[in-house]
Amino acid sequence: MLKKLLLTLLVSTVVSTNGHALPSNKQLTIGITQEFENLNPIIFSMSASSYIYFMASHPLVAIDPDWKWQCWLCTTLPTIENGLAKIIDEKGVKKLHVSWELKPTAVWGDGQPVTAEDVKLSWEIGLNANVSTPSKDIYERIESIAVDPKDPKKFTMVFKEVRYDYYQLGSLYIVPAHIEGPVFAKTKTQQGAYEKQTTFNINPTNPALYNGPYIVKEIKLGSHVILDRNPKYYGKKPAIDRIIMKLIPNTQTLESNLMAGSIDMISELGMSFDQALAFEKRVGKDKTLQSKYAVQYIDGMIYEHIDFNLRNPILADAKVRKALLHAVDRDKLCEALFENRQKKALTMIHPRDIYYAENVTKYEYSQEIALKLLEEAGWKKASSGFLEKDGQKFTLNIMTTSQNKTRELVEVFLQDQWKKIGIELTINNEPARVFFGETVKKAAYPGMAMYAWVSSPDNPPRSTLHSKEIPTLENSWNGQNSGGWSNKRIDDLLVNIFKEFDAQKRKVMMEEVQKIYTDEVPVMPLYMRADVAVIPANLKGFKMPGHQFHSTLNIDTWSLDGSGQGH
Amino acid sequence: MTAYIIRRLIQTIIVVLLLSFVSYALMGLMPGDPLDIACQANPHCTPENLDQMKKALGLDQPVYVRYFKWLQGFMTGDLGYSRTYRLPITDILIPRLINTLYLSVTSLVLSIIIAIPLGVFTSLRPNTKFDYTLNMFAFAGISIPSFWLALMLIIIFAVKLQIFPASGIETIGLEGEISTFEIVWDRINHLVLPVTTLSLLTVAFWVRYTRAKMLETMRFDYIRTARAKGLPESRVIYMHGLRNALIPVVTVIALGFSSIFSGAVITETVFAYLGAGKLIFDSIFANDYNMAMCSFIITSFMVLMMNLFADLLYAYLDPRISYT
Numbered sequence: 001m002l003k004k005l006l007l008t009l010l011v012s013t014v015v016s017t018n019g020h021a022l023p024s025n026k027q028l029t030i031g032i033t034q035e036f037e038n039l040n041p042i043i044f045s046m047s048a049s050s051y052i053y054f055m056a057s058h059p060l061v062a063i064d065p066d067w068k069w070q071c072w073l074c075t076t077l078p079t080i081e082n083g084l085a086k087i088i089d090e091k092g093v094k095k096l097h098v099s100w101e102l103k104p105t106a107v108w109g110d111g112q113p114v115t116a117e118d119v120k121l122s123w124e125i126g127l128n129a130n131v132s133t134p135s136k137d138i139y140e141r142i143e144s145i146a147v148d149p150k151d152p153k154k155f156t157m158v159f160k161e162v163r164y165d166y167y168q169l170g171s172l173y174i175v176p177a178h179i180e181g182p183v184f185a186k187t188k189t190q191q192g193a194y195e196k197q198t199t200f201n202i203n204p205t206n207p208a209l210y211n212g213p214y215i216v217k218e219i220k221l222g223s224h225v226i227l228d229r230n231p232k233y234y235g236k237k238p239a240i241d242r243i244i245m246k247l248i249p250n251t252q253t254l255e256s257n258l259m260a261g262s263i264d265m266i267s268e269l270g271m272s273f274d275q276a277l278a279f280e281k282r283v284g285k286d287k288t289l290q291s292k293y294a295v296q297y298i299d300g301m302i303y304e305h306i307d308f309n310l311r312n313p314i315l316a317d318a319k320v321r322k323a324l325l326h327a328v329d330r331d332k333l334c335e336a337l338f339e340n341r342q343k344k345a346l347t348m349i350h351p352r353d354i355y356y357a358e359n360v361t362k363y364e365y366s367q368e369i370a371l372k373l374l375e376e377a378g379w380k381k382a383s384s385g386f387l388e389k390d391g392q393k394f395t396l397n398i399m400t401t402s403q404n405k406t407r408e409l410v411e412v413f414l415q416d417q418w419k420k421i422g423i424e425l426t427i428n429n430e431p432a433r434v435f436f437g438e439t440v441k442k443a444a445y446p447g448m449a450m451y452a453w454v455s456s457p458d459n460p461p462r463s464t465l466h467s468k469e470i471p472t473l474e475n476s477w478n479g480q481n482s483g484g485w486s487n488k489r490i491d492d493l494l495v496n497i498f499k500e501f502d503a504q505k506r507k508v509m510m511e512e513v514q515k516i517y518t519d520e521v522p523v524m525p526l527y528m529r530a531d532v533a534v535i536p537a538n539l540k541g542f543k544m545p546g547h548q549f550h551s552t553l554n555i556d557t558w559s560l561d562g563s564g565q566g567h
Numbered sequence: 568m569t570a571y572i573i574r575r576l577i578q579t580i581i582v583v584l585l586l587s588f589v590s591y592a593l594m595g596l597m598p599g600d601p602l603d604i605a606c607q608a609n610p611h612c613t614p615e616n617l618d619q620m621k622k623a624l625g626l627d628q629p630v631y632v633r634y635f636k637w638l639q640g641f642m643t644g645d646l647g648y649s650r651t652y653r654l655p656i657t658d659i660l661i662p663r664l665i666n667t668l669y670l671s672v673t674s675l676v677l678s679i680i681i682a683i684p685l686g687v688f689t690s691l692r693p694n695t696k697f698d699y700t701l702n703m704f705a706f707a708g709i710s711i712p713s714f715w716l717a718l719m720l721i722i723i724f725a726v727k728l729q730i731f732p733a734s735g736i737e738t739i740g741l742e743g744e745i746s747t748f749e750i751v752w753d754r755i756n757h758l759v760l761p762v763t764t765l766s767l768l769t770v771a772f773w774v775r776y777t778r779a780k781m782l783e784t785m786r787f788d789y790i791r792t793a794r795a796k797g798l799p800e801s802r803v804i805y806m807h808g809l810r811n812a813l814i815p816v817v818t819v820i821a822l823g824f825s826s827i828f829s830g831a832v833i834t835e836t837v838f839a840y841l842g843a844g845k846l847i848f849d850s851i852f853a854n855d856y857n858m859a860m861c862s863f864i865i866t867s868f869m870v871l872m873m874n875l876f877a878d879l880l881y882a883y884l885d886p887r888i889s890y891t
Binding site: 029038043130131191192196218221224226246250253257260261432436438476479 | 597599622624648659663714721732736740742836838845846
C-alpha cells in the first residue's frame with residue numbers, strides 16, 4: 001500500500017504539468033524581489049516603490065518608452081520655442097521662467113482636481129530642510145512657484161539657474177495639498193516629523209493620495225500591495241481590474257511561484273539576468289510553457305565598466321589603458337556570458353540616448369596592437385612569459401562585489417585574456433557594502449574596480465567625469481569620479497552643455513566628450529545591462545522602457561486577452 | 568531558589584545592556600552606510616543632500632551619543648521608527664514576531680512530539696533495520712541545507728502537485744470574501760511547507776541526540792539495579808531512563824525555544840514568509856538601528872531566559888541539583 005502511494009506520488013510529480021490558467025483582466029499578480037517602502041513619492045528612495053507608485057500616480061513629466069520627455073500631468077511640455085519657457089533678465093541676473101498647465105481633467109482619487117497648489121506644496125515639502133528627500137537637487141533648482149490667481153491649473157516656475165534641462169522634473173512628484181497640506185503645516189519645523197506623519201504612512205489606502213489608473217486598496221510592507229482600478233481616473237480606463245504586487249525576495253522561489261501560478265508575471269525588478277536566460281531556454285523547449293510565458297529583454301541604463309585608478313603609475317599611462325582594452329575580446333565576452341542579450345558598450349552613453357555617438361575611437365580586439373602599445377610604454381616580455389619594465393612584473397589588481405556571479409565570471413575572462421599578452425591579474429573582491437561604502441568611495445582600490453553606473457537618458461555625465469567630482473579627503477570623499485580623471489576640456493564641456501539650449505549643439509558637445517573619453521580611456525567600457533521580465537503570453541501593451549520610468553507608468557495600456565480562465 | 572532566580576535576572580539585565588552597547592557599536596563600525604550607497608546610485612543626490620539626510624537620522628553624531636539616546640528612548644518605551652520603512656518599530660515588528668511565533672512554535676512542538684518518542688524508540692532497538700533506516704534519514708536531515716529542502720518542497724508540493732501554496736502567510740486579496748474558518752485554514756495551509764522544512768531539520772538532530780543520550784543512560788548501573796529490583800520495563804525506561812536522559816536534551820530544546828523570535832532567516836526568505844527573521848537580517852544590513860536593536864534585545868533576552876529556564880528544569884528533573 002505504502003509502495004503504491006509512493007509510486008503514485010513519484011509518477012504524478014514527474015508527469016504532472018502546471019494546472020493553472022492564464023490570467024484574465026480580472027486580476028494580474030506581479031512578483032518582485034526588491035523591498036518597497038511607503039508610497040510618499042517625495043520621500044521614497046527604493047526602486048520598487050516607484051515601480052508601484054507609477055500605477056497609482058503620475059508625475060508632472062516623465063520619459064516615455066521611446067525615450068522622450070513627455071507631459072504626464074501637464075498639457076504641454078514648455079520649451080523656448082513654444083514660448084512657455086523664457087529667459088528673463090532680473091536686475092542683471094538671468095532667470096528662467098517656465099509656465100505650466102495641468103491637465104484640466106486630472107483629479108485625485110476623491111474627485112478633487114489636481115491643481116497648481118498641489119505642485120507648490122510638493123515643492124515646499126521636498127525643499128524643506130527637515131524632510132529627507134533623496135533627490136533634493138531637483139527641488140533646489142527651483143527658486144519659486146507662482147500659482148495663477150485666475151486659473152488653479154496654471155503656474156509659473158522660476159529656476160535659479162538658466163539650464164537646458166529645466167523640464168527634466170521626473171523626480172518632482174506631486175502630492176495632494178488638501179490631504180498633505182495640514183500634515184506638513186503641523187510637522188515642517190520638526191526634523192523627520194513629516195516622514196512619520198504623512199498620510200501615506202498613517203492611511204495609505206486613502207484614495208485621495210493617488211491620481212493614476214489605480215488606487216491602493218491594501219499595502220503590507222515586506223509582503224504585498226493590492227491596487228484596484230481608480231474609478232475617478234481621468235485617463236483611459238485600464239483593462240485590468242486588480243493588480244497585486246507580491247514581494248518574494250528569493251529569485252529561485254520567485255520562479256517557483258510563477259510556475260505554481262501564485263504570481264502571473266515577474267517584473268523587471270525580479271529575475272536575475274542569468275536566471276532569465278535559463279528560464280527562456282526552458283520555455284523554448286516546452287510547448288506548454290510557451291503558451292503561458294514570454295521572456296522579454298531590453299537594454300537598460302546600467303553601464304558596467306572598469307574604473308582605472310589613475311593614481312596607479314602603471315595605469316596612469318594612456319597607452320597601457322588602451323592596450324588593456326585592445327587585449328580583451330568584449331564581443332566574445334558578451335556572446336559567451338550573455339548570449340548577446342547584453343551588448344558591448346562603446347562609452348557610458350546608451351545607444352538609444354540622443355547623445356549617443358558612433359564616431360568615437362574604437363578598440364578592436366587585437367593582441368598584436370596591445371603588445372605594440374605596451375612595448376611603446378616600455379613593457380617587454382621576460383623569460384617568465386610575463387611583461388616586465390625596469391625589472392617589475394606587470395601585475396594588476398581588480399576588485400568588485402563578491403558573490404556577484406556575473407562579475408566574477410567577467411573577472412576570470414579578463415584574467416585569461418590579459419594573461420595571453422603577459423599581464424598578471426590578481427582578484428580581490430569585497431562584499432558590496434564594503435566595496436561601495438569604502439573602497440570605491442575613497443578610491444582605495446590599487447588598480448581597477450569593476451561596477452556599474454546608473455544613468456538616465458539625456459543626462460550629461462558631469463557627476464562621473466568632471467574633475468570636481470574626484471573624491472578626496474579634503475572634500476570628505478564626495479564625488480563619483482573615483483578613478484581620478486581630470487581633463488580641462490571635458491570639465492568645460494560638462495559645464496557649458498547645461499547652458500546650451502540648442503539640442504543640436506549639445507549633441508555635438510557630447511560627441512566631443514565621448515571622443516575624448518574613448519581617446520584617453522579613463523574607464524574601460526564593458527557592457528550595458530539588460531532589463532528582463534517574464535510576462536504572461538496573453539499580456540498585451542506591455543513595454544519595458546529600459547530607463548528609470550518603469551513599465552508600470554503605462555499600465556493603462558496593458559490588457560490580458562480573453563483566453564485566460566481567470567483566477 | 569528565589570534568591571537564585573533574582574540573582575540570575577539581575578545578571579540577565581546587565582548582560583543584555585552590555586550586549587546592546589556592543590551590538591550598537593559594531594553596527595556603527597560596519598563600513599559603507601546604505602545611505603551613502605543609495606546616494607551614489609542616484610544622479611540627483613548631492614553631497615549636501617546626503618549630509619542633510621544623515622543629520623535627519625542623527626547619523627552625524629558619535630556612536631555612543633546615538634546609543635545613549637536610543638537607550639533612553641527604549642527605557643521609556645519609545646522604540647523609535649524604522650529607518651527603512653519610516654514606521655514605528657512596534658507597527659512592523661510585532662505582527663512579524665507573531666507570524667514567526669506561529670512558525671517557530673508549531674515547528675518546535677511538532678519536532679518534540681516526533682523526535683523524542685522516535686529517539687527513545689530507536690534507542691531501545693539499536694542495530695536493527697529500523698534503527699539503521701532512521702539513522703540514515705536523520706543523517707540526511709542534518710546534512711541537507713534548509714534552502715535546498717525548502718525549494719524541493721516548493722517544487723514538489725506547490726509547483727507539481729499544487730497541494731500547498733508556494734509562499735506567503737495567506738492568500739492575498741481575499742479579505743472580507745472568506746469566512747473566519749477559511750482564513751484559519753488558509754493560514755494553516757501556508758504554514759505547512761515552512762513548518763515541514765524547519766521541523767525535518769530539527770527532528771533529524773533531536774532524534775540523534777535523544778537516541779545517543781538514551782543509549783548512554785540505559786547502560787548505567789542504576790538502570791541495571793532497577794531491572795534487578797523487578798520493576799516493570801516501562802517504568803525502568805520512562806521513569807529511570809528517560810528522565811535522566813532528558814537533562815541534556817532539555818538544554819538543547821530550551822535553546823531551540825530561545826530562537827523562536829529571531830526566526831529562521833533562510834526558511835522565511837525562501838517561502839517569502841512575513842516573519843521577524845528576515846526583518847532582523849535586513850535591518851542589520853540596512854543599519855536600521857532601532858529595528859535591529861529591538862531584535863537584539865528580544866533575541867538575547869530569550870537566550871538568557873531560556874538558559875535560566877533550562878537550569879531550573881534541571882533541578883526538577885534531577886533532585887541532586889539544587890540552587891541556593
